[in-house]
Amino acid sequence: MRRVPLWLTFVFLYVPIVVVVVMSFNAGDSPFNWSGFSLKWYGELAADEQIRTGLGNTLIVAAGSTALSTVLGTLLAVGLARHTRSKLLDAIATLPVILPDIVLAIGLLAFYALVQLTLGLYSVLLAHAVFGTAAVAAVVRTRLATTDPSLEEASRDLGANGFTTFWRITLPSLAPGVVAGALLAFTLSIDEFVIAFFTAGPQSPTLPIVIYSMVRFGVTPEINALATVLLAVTFTAILAVQRLTRLAGTR
Amino acid sequence: MTLLSISDVRRRFGDVTALDGVSLDIREGEFFALLGPSGCGKTTLLRILAGFETLDEGAVTLAGDDLTRVPAHQRPINLMFQSYALFPHLTVAGNIAYGLQRERRPKTEIKQRVDEVLERVGLTHAAKRRPQQLSGGQRQRVALARAIVKRPRLLLLDEPLSALDRKVRAEMQLWLKQLQHEVGITFVVVTHDQEEAMSMADRIAVLNQGAVEQVADPVTLYGSPATHFVADFIGANNFFPGTAVAGGLASTEFGSLPARPGAAVPGYPAILAVRPEQVSLSGGPLAGRVLDVSFYGGLSRITVSLSPASSAVSPSSAVPPSPAAPPSLTAPLSSATPPSSTAPLSSATPPSSTAPPPSATPPSSTAPLSPATPPSSTAPLSSATPPSSTAPPSLAASSLLNDKSEMSLSPGGTITVHQHGAPRVAPGDAVELGWAAEDAVLVEP
Known part of the structure; x- marks a missing residue:
């Protein structure tokens, strides 16, 4: 009996998600009324040109911004660990992850207008790389805190120059943190709506924007199916992040 | 023959003087110990020798060549870290081969030298293992193998036995000394453990507050300490303050006590030390x-x-x-x-x-x-x-x-x-x- 509040909390958290997942297998047209099991909405989803474009755009943005964020974020974390003891700089570097999306979105839009950058897919990619970099830096930073600083000295002592040491010793020992950071940046980018909505060109909507425009004309089970797919992808990525950061911690 | 010459080295960190004019000559093939309490500057000196720390004043030469201008990765000196600093993502053999790979040695030579040194430290069976899978004593031997495989002119050892439990430590002391004898590399070991220094080193420099108190072989250091600090730091001792006189010490409370004059000058304050x-x-x-x-x-x-x-x-x-x-x-x-x-x-x-x-x-x-x-x-x-x-x-x-x-x-x-x-x-x-x-x-x- 004492566990009832716990279960109720879980129900509160996951009922909406369970409803979406269950209804994505609905045979009927209604997103609410169950009328039998079917995978037909997944078929519709695969055939939907609009969604395919959106998904393609989203994957390009996510992959591109993740690649950019991973490189910049890792270098930022290593630089912060190596060359400063300022807690303020540390905080500023990782701030964009928790900054309200709308603030970042307006700021980026104003900035793009200022430098007269025409909005397109690359503007979303760059925008996502902003918070992605911060996210990677934050994850790699915690990993760096647990590595033995004498490893790099040992490498130099054994005859490796700065670059070789970074490539052969620093990076491999940070690898779990770097991968976890990259997965986090990827997940954050895939379902990011507000910033994409502000910075995407009209010809290049990402998947969340496509879904938003579809929902305006009513929710169909197709959306449920799409949500379920997204859920599966995100959930897998988060599990991988957790596992990798735990690995990073136990070493 | 002098291999490493340290003359009048000074190093300050802000208000703290880590090294206050240290001069030492370390001979070729010697097992030399830098002994002192924590904060005496011995680690700073070691890091200067390895190239991880700079000096404010003074000179360090290795076989006559100025060492201070050579970056750490180009010095013919290797350091065994106190934490061993084994690379966790490489195997034991990979750790040992790392230094030779940096020298761009041929693969066959690297393999041969790694096998040779693994056998010397008795870890041939563990070549494929990761450092995390080894015991403390084994890790220490890997760290040592990784350093000596490069055949350095000088091997620095930072508190080599401090991470080991007491029983393994005694074993390792003996083994280190034997190994040094076999490979013929000059060892400089830094330690705060006087027993460790006494049992292994040919000569010991006792450091205190950034300065050398005395350099001598263990027997001399124990039998004829030059200063009160050395007499107190090494072994147990009894002390009597007083004035040096011919044939001993004049103590105000205990009268005349017999002693060798040592470094004391008659008529000046001195301390009598008796074991x-x-x-x-x-x-x-x-x-x-x-x-x-x-x-x-x-x-x-x-x-x-x-x-x-x-x-x-x-x-x-x-x-x-x-x-x-x-x-x-x-x-x-x-x-x-x-x-x-x-x-x-x-x-x-x-x-x-x-x-x-x-x-x-x-x-x-x-x-x-x-x-x-x-x-x-x-x-x-x-x-x-x-x-x-x-x-x-x-x-x-x-x-x-x-x-x-x-x-x-x-x-x-x-x-x-x-x-x-x-x-x-x-x-x-x-x-x-x-x-x-x-x-x-x-x-x-």
């Missing part, structure tokens, strides 16, 4: 009472509370029940009597009355409390008398046994004696103790 195992309980210039006896199997440790050399005090401390303050109040009376009248301690007094040469008297007059003096104002102890008139008698009487700081540098006015085998005295026994002049040494304060 517990050199003190004999079968007669000598000092009298005391056994406070405590501990038996450690092959060795007995005896703590003796000392009575000052004057005849005045001796009888009072010889009173069995409590040699504390009350009986000592009676001391002044008996003090007037000549030393010879107090039978058990007569042996202690003659040297004190005869020994003090003229040089001893001026410094003794500066001693604020010479406990023996008030009663002995009329006594024949010439050395102690001049200041006696100024010392308040009551204070002096209590200070005999209570005011330890004035009596001796030995803790609590006591002396520690080591005897082989089972103890031959019991607590409460009155004893006479002394030592041969050649077994005690005068050191700089």
Whole structure:
């Protein structure tokens, strides 16, 4: 009996998600009324040109911004660990992850207008790389805190120059943190709506924007199916992040 | 032949002087130890040699070449880190091969040299394992193998045994020394553990507060320490402050004590250091009472509370029940009597009355409390008398046994004696103790 509040909390958290997942297998047209099991909405989803474009755009943005964020974020974390003891700089570097999306979105839009950058897919990619970099830096930073600083000295002592040491010793020992950071940046980018909505060109909507425009004309089970797919992808990525950061911690 | 020459190296970190003019010459093929308490600068010196730290002033040359301009990764010097710093993502063999790969050696040569060194450290079976899967002693051997496989001119070892438990440590000490002999590389080991340094090194430099106190082989360091710090840091010791005189030390409380002159100059303040195992309980210039006896199997440790050399005090401390303050109040009376009248301690007094040469008297007059003096104002102890008139008698009487700081540098006015085998005295026994002049040494304060 004492566990009832716990279960109720879980129900509160996951009922909406369970409803979406269950209804994505609905045979009927209604997103609410169950009328039998079917995978037909997944078929519709695969055939939907609009969604395919959106998904393609989203994957390009996510992959591109993740690649950019991973490189910049890792270098930022290593630089912060190596060359400063300022807690303020540390905080500023990782701030964009928790900054309200709308603030970042307006700021980026104003900035793009200022430098007269025409909005397109690359503007979303760059925008996502902003918070992605911060996210990677934050994850790699915690990993760096647990590595033995004498490893790099040992490498130099054994005859490796700065670059070789970074490539052969620093990076491999940070690898779990770097991968976890990259997965986090990827997940954050895939379902990011507000910033994409502000910075995407009209010809290049990402998947969340496509879904938003579809929902305006009513929710169909197709959306449920799409949500379920997204859920599966995100959930897998988060599990991988957790596992990798735990690995990073136990070493 | 000198391999590494360190001359007048200075290094400051803000307000802290880590190295204050250190000069050392380390010979080719030597097992050299830098010994000192934490914060003495030994680690800074090691890091300067490895190239991870810069120096403010001074010079470091390796076989005549200026080392300070060479970056760490180009120095023919390797360091075994205190944490071992094994690369966790490489196997044991990968860790060892890393340094050779950086030299762009051919693959076959690398494999051959790695196998060779693995065999030397007895880890051939563990070549494919990761460092995390090894025990502490095995990790240490991998770290060592990784350093010696490069065949450096000089191998630096930072607290090599500190991470090991006691039993493994003793094994490793012996093994390290053998290995150094076999490979013929010059070893410089940094340690705060005097036992570790003494058992392994050919020569030891004792560092204190950024300066070298003494450089010598272990036996000399133990038998003839140059300074009070060295005498205190290495092994157990008993100390008596006083003035250096011919043939020993003039102590204000204990009269004349025999010792080798060591580095001390007659007429100047000095400290007499005598090892517990050199003190004999079968007669000598000092009298005391056994406070405590501990038996450690092959060795007995005896703590003796000392009575000052004057005849005045001796009888009072010889009173069995409590040699504390009350009986000592009676001391002044008996003090007037000549030393010879107090039978058990007569042996202690003659040297004190005869020994003090003229040089001893001026410094003794500066001693604020010479406990023996008030009663002995009329006594024949010439050395102690001049200041006696100024010392308040009551204070002096209590200070005999209570005011330890004035009596001796030995803790609590006591002396520690080591005897082989089972103890031959019991607590409460009155004893006479002394030592041969050649077994005690005068050191700089």
